[in-house]
Amino acid sequence: MRIESGGVLGNGVRHVRASEGCAVIAFDNVAYNYGGGELLSEISLRLAPGSFHFLTGPSGAGKTTFLKLCYAELLPTAGRVALFDRDVRGLSRDDIAHTRRRIGVVHQDCQFLDHLPLATNVTLPLTVSNREPDVRDLTDLLQWVGLADLADALPPSLSGGERQRAALARAVIMSPDVILADEPTGNLDWEMSLRLLTLLVELNRMGKTILVATHDLNLIRQAKAQVAARVLRIRNRRIQLAGADL
Amino acid sequence: MTRFRTLLSDLMHADRHADRVVPPTGHTAWLTLFTAGAMTFLAVFALALSLASGRLADRWADALARTATIRIAAPPDQMEVQIRAVLDVLATTPGVASARALTDDEQRALLEPWFGPDLPVESLPVPRLVELIEEDDGYDAEGLRQRLAAEAPGAVLDDHTRWRRPLVIAAGRLRLLGWASILLIGGTMAAMITLAANASLAANAQVIKVLRLVGARDAYIVRAFVRRFTLRALAGAAAGALAGMIGVALLPSADAAGGFLTGLGFTGAGWLLPLLLPPLAALVAFLATRTAAFRKLKELT
Structure with missing residues (x-):
């Protein structure tokens, strides 16, 4: 099954069809096998620059695996995954590291370097790229996610919501082209989930490609009210475009 | 040669930021420090043994080779x-x-x-x-x-060859034993530091995962561990070398009536040789950690 998926750029008013050669992430007949059977199969899709997608499906359906394939944490057992038009199989370990600097990832159980303060954790992508963080930019970013007062706090002292927002700040500090979020609101209350969603929508309006794996249908409905998001659903190891039943 | 220059550059200009991403505490820190210290302490004595054996072999070979005895019955x-x-x-x-x-x-x-x-x-x-x-x-x-x-x-010439040769051979073997001991000590230290590095890498799997997630190259992650272990080994080896040199200095000094053991020590510029051991230990730690880290990273991700 091939899904040609569109996206939103700018203020969310211009709809762009994905076209050959400009997809940031492309799956071509991809399968993934954990050894105990096939988890994903026959997946073909292209995520256009500036698009906003949700990925849904029951627990264990393969959402996290799909996301890991999107940032080359896993390699497909069959088919082809291309990130920014480069086949991941042809990437060296250094190439993968460089590619990940263009992809911000937010996990449900977002992990940090617990011995370093929040500000240092947020600037970690810059540090590993041998770039000096701009203090004003960092302050702006922490204010944007509402964590300016916690710059010196150690990660273990942060609440779930604060950790999610810190992870989002870390994910966007390199101004990546793509942001992948795996159940980012899984541990958050509704108010905090909406706040995080607002941040993701703002990023999308800046032109970032967003892919959020979630089983929270309310969140998806809320997002669709703000942005032209598309919903992908994993069912029977395959990915489908979800319809109006959402 | 280029590879060697790269290694040297890694050692000399390791990124301090990279060093910071590894938590500073943990049992592997003490293990590395203690191992490097103890091994260098032993290496100082092995070095002293080797040098003393060498001096003894030279002295026997030289002095006995220039004299002979004629026995008249x-x-x-x-x-x-x-x-x-x-x-x-x-x-x-x-x-x-x-x-x-x-x-x-x-x-x-x-x-x-x-x-x-x-x-x-x-x-x-x-x-x-x-x-x-x-x-x-x-x-x-x-x-x-x-x-x-x-x-x-009735005169029989004894040019000492018969009993001089085994003595010189024995002293030479003792010297070789000393050098072999130093090599073994170096190998043991490399093995221990490799184990410590592996333990540290395993204990810091989350750190590595986070670093990989944010786009750190393997070389960056490796540098973080290598710098930490190299500096620890250098510090431990410096302490061990100092303790060893004090120990050797406290041994009885060589004198005419003394035997081999009283001559066990350093003389003149020989005292500078133990000072080479800490940088050597650091180099061993650098290579051992670097190899272990690259191998471990390939296993982890």
Whole structure:
């Protein structure tokens, strides 16, 4: 099954069809096998620059695996995954590291370097790229996610919501082209989930490609009210475009 | 050569930021510090042993190779004639610098360890000894033996070869043993630091996962661990070398009456050699950690 998926750029008013050669992430007949059977199969899709997608499906359906394939944490057992038009199989370990600097990832159980303060954790992508963080930019970013007062706090002292927002700040500090979020609101209350969603929508309006794996249908409905998001659903190891039943 | 320069650059210019991403505490820190310290301490003694053995081998080889003894066994009434004949032969032998008959007192001193101090050497039928010292070019031992057989039938030339060779070989082997010990100590230290590095890498799997997630290259992650372990090994080895040098300095000093053990130590510029051990230990730690880290990273991700 091939899904040609569109996206939103700018203020969310211009709809762009994905076209050959400009997809940031492309799956071509991809399968993934954990050894105990096939988890994903026959997946073909292209995520256009500036698009906003949700990925849904029951627990264990393969959402996290799909996301890991999107940032080359896993390699497909069959088919082809291309990130920014480069086949991941042809990437060296250094190439993968460089590619990940263009992809911000937010996990449900977002992990940090617990011995370093929040500000240092947020600037970690810059540090590993041998770039000096701009203090004003960092302050702006922490204010944007509402964590300016916690710059010196150690990660273990942060609440779930604060950790999610810190992870989002870390994910966007390199101004990546793509942001992948795996159940980012899984541990958050509704108010905090909406706040995080607002941040993701703002990023999308800046032109970032967003892919959020979630089983929270309310969140998806809320997002669709703000942005032209598309919903992908994993069912029977395959990915489908979800319809109006959402 | 390029690879070596890269390694050296990694060692000298390791990123301090990279160092910081690894949590500073943990049992592996102490393990590395202690291992490097203890191994370098032992290496100082192995070095001292090796150098002392080398000096001993050189001394034995040099001193014994330049002297020889002629043993004269003859009836008492012919002893003086035989001694004179031997000295005459030696006086005309090319390569012999000097020769003299040992006095009764000297012979008594030689026999004292076995027969006590009051041995009446002059009234006993013990052979008389003539000591000769050769010139740098040496002499023809076989030719001298033949001349002695003709001129003084009771004289036997002993050029010390028979018992000098095993002594020199033994001292040489002892020197090799010292160097082998240093190599073994270095290998053991590399193994221990590799284990510590592996333990640290496993304990910091989350750190590595986070770093990989945010786009850190393997070289960056490896540098973080390598710098930490190299500095720890350097600090531990410096302490171990210092303790070892103090230990060697406190050993009894060499003197004329002393044996091999009292000569176990460093002399002159030899005291600088233990100072090479900490940088060597750091280099061992650097290579061991680097290899372990790259291998582990490939396993982890």
